[in-house]
Amino acid sequence: MSWLVTGGAGYIGAHVVRALLADGHDVVVLDDLSTGFKERVPDGVPIVLGTVLDRAALDRALLDHGVTGVVHLAGKKQVGESVAKPLHYFHENVEGLRILLAAMGEHGVRSLVFSSSASAYGMPDVEFVTEDTPCEPVSPYGLTKLVGEQLIAAAAVAQPLAYVNIRYFNVAGTASPELADRGAANLIPLIFERIDAGLPPRIFGDDYPTPDGTGVRDYIHVADLAEAHSAAVRRLTADPRTALTVNAGRGVGVSVREIIQMVGDVVGRPDLTGAVEARRPGDVARSVAAADRIRTELGWTAHLGVREMVESAWAGWRR
Numbered sequence: 001m002s003w004l005v006t007g008g009a010g011y012i013g014a015h016v017v018r019a020l021l022a023d024g025h026d027v028v029v030l031d032d033l034s035t036g037f038k039e040r041v042p043d044g045v046p047i048v049l050g051t052v053l054d055r056a057a058l059d060r061a062l063l064d065h066g067v068t069g070v071v072h073l074a075g076k077k078q079v080g081e082s083v084a085k086p087l088h089y090f091h092e093n094v095e096g097l098r099i100l101l102a103a104m105g106e107h108g109v110r111s112l113v114f115s116s117s118a119s120a121y122g123m124p125d126v127e128f129v130t131e132d133t134p135c136e137p138v139s140p141y142g143l144t145k146l147v148g149e150q151l152i153a154a155a156a157v158a159q160p161l162a163y164v165n166i167r168y169f170n171v172a173g174t175a176s177p178e179l180a181d182r183g184a185a186n187l188i189p190l191i192f193e194r195i196d197a198g199l200p201p202r203i204f205g206d207d208y209p210t211p212d213g214t215g216v217r218d219y220i221h222v223a224d225l226a227e228a229h230s231a232a233v234r235r236l237t238a239d240p241r242t243a244l245t246v247n248a249g250r251g252v253g254v255s256v257r258e259i260i261q262m263v264g265d266v267v268g269r270p271d272l273t274g275a276v277e278a279r280r281p282g283d284v285a286r287s288v289a290a291a292d293r294i295r296t297e298l299g300w301t302a303h304l305g306v307r308e309m310v311e312s313a314w315a316g317w318r319r
Contacts, residue, residue, distance in 0.1 A: 001111075001237060002026040004067045006052055006100070007074030008045075009036030011181045012115070012171060015226035016071055017045060018179075023230050028065040030057065030074070040179055052096040058103040069111035069236060071229055072100060075144075078185055079119060079282040082141035093144035097151055105159045111236040112152065112163040113229055118218075118247070118287050120146040120167060128290040131167070131245050139282030149245065162242045164232035164298075169218040169249035169289050171225055173309035179222075180316020187217075187256065188310060191263050192317045201260050201272070205279035208286075214256035214274075216286040218249035221304035221312075231298040249289025250302045259306070266310045 003020055007013040008029030013036065020027050021042065028046045041047055046065060050057025052074055061067065075093045076082065082089040097114075104112065119142030120135045137143045149165050156163055172188050174180040184193040191201040206213040228248045236242050257274065264272030294300050 001068040002028065002066050003069045003071055003233065004028050004030055004061050004065070005071045005073065006030045007036065009033055009038060009040050009047065010073065011179070011183070012222055012225065013073045014040035014179050015175055015222050016073065016229045017041065018175070019226035019230040020071070020233060021045070023233070025233065026065075028061055028067065030061050035183065037182070052100045053092070055099055055103060058100060059107070062103060062107045062109060067107075067109055069113075069233065070100065070104060070109060071113040071233070072097065073115040075115070077117070077141060079139045079141050080280050082139050082144070083281045086140035089140045089144050093141075094147050094151065097148050101151065101155045101159075101161075104161070105155065110159070110161055110240060112161060113232045113236070114148065114152055114163060114165045116149055116165045116167045116245070117142060117145045118167050118169045118249070118289065120149065121287070123284040128251065128288055129247065130290040131247060131293050138284065141282070153243070156243060162236050162240045163244070164235060164242060165245040166228060166232060167245065167247050168225065169220055169247065169287065171222050172219050173221040173223065173304065173312045174316045175223040175226070175312070177316040177319040180313060180319065187259055188263065188313050189317060191260060192314065195263075195267065195269070195272070200275040201263075203256050203260075203274035203276045204283060206276045210255060210285055212255050212257045215283060216253040216255045216288065218252060218288040219254055219259075219306055219309060220249050220302055221309050224302040224304050228294065228298065228300045231300040235298055244297055246294035246297060247289040247291055248294060249291050251289055251291045253286060253288040254306055259310075262306055262310050263314075266307070266314055
């Protein structure tokens, strides 16, 4: 089978491309390189320049490369930005997905792995978030992911379409330095940026109902997450009737202060502490995955811990 990876030159996408290649799949990348980098894509993997909003680019990618399945990672993903620009997020994430699904339907592409998010759940007052936890997103970003899942389910009835929605929790680390997250939007690279600037890391709120008052998240190594996508592709290849939504996390909660402490230990700054600022709109107190379903359905389990995430991310940042 040949798989199209949208956003395949991005941070997560580049890892997914390598995981699919390692499993023996032919891969083609669709990316406009607005946040991705061409050098992340391995030699020999075709790149079609464009976005999922560009139907002509999609048609070229699907037809010219005999695509039989899609891993859809392209889209906007910043919670705070989505609060400020909700219409932009709906255009990019929902309209983009609609155009992709239409192109897949027309060209007979019947398998889809969708990059969803734990943000779809909102602020559930539970110790562990299961896939059956009610979804009540508190940000436009989370809402676009939930609407995306609903759109896929509706399209699956009509086209038909087999799919796996993967609800990511917090992604960190890198498989190799050249694939590292080059942006400063996620917590760990944000801490690195502040260290380089000689400033304390920022803590957005220390009055949450958590053990140390800072937000608690479930962190997953990007290499483990890439393997989850490979597992989803294997499932879709084996069972064309698949209709599945799964969490991708470790089931372990780590607070912002604990991440700062781990970074300080890794970079040789045991005195590293954070500066508290106001909460950001759309942030939740705690979000930790129950990862039983993905283990049962896809045979996947995360293997790498937070220290491996921080150490590999730091090596990539220094590069």
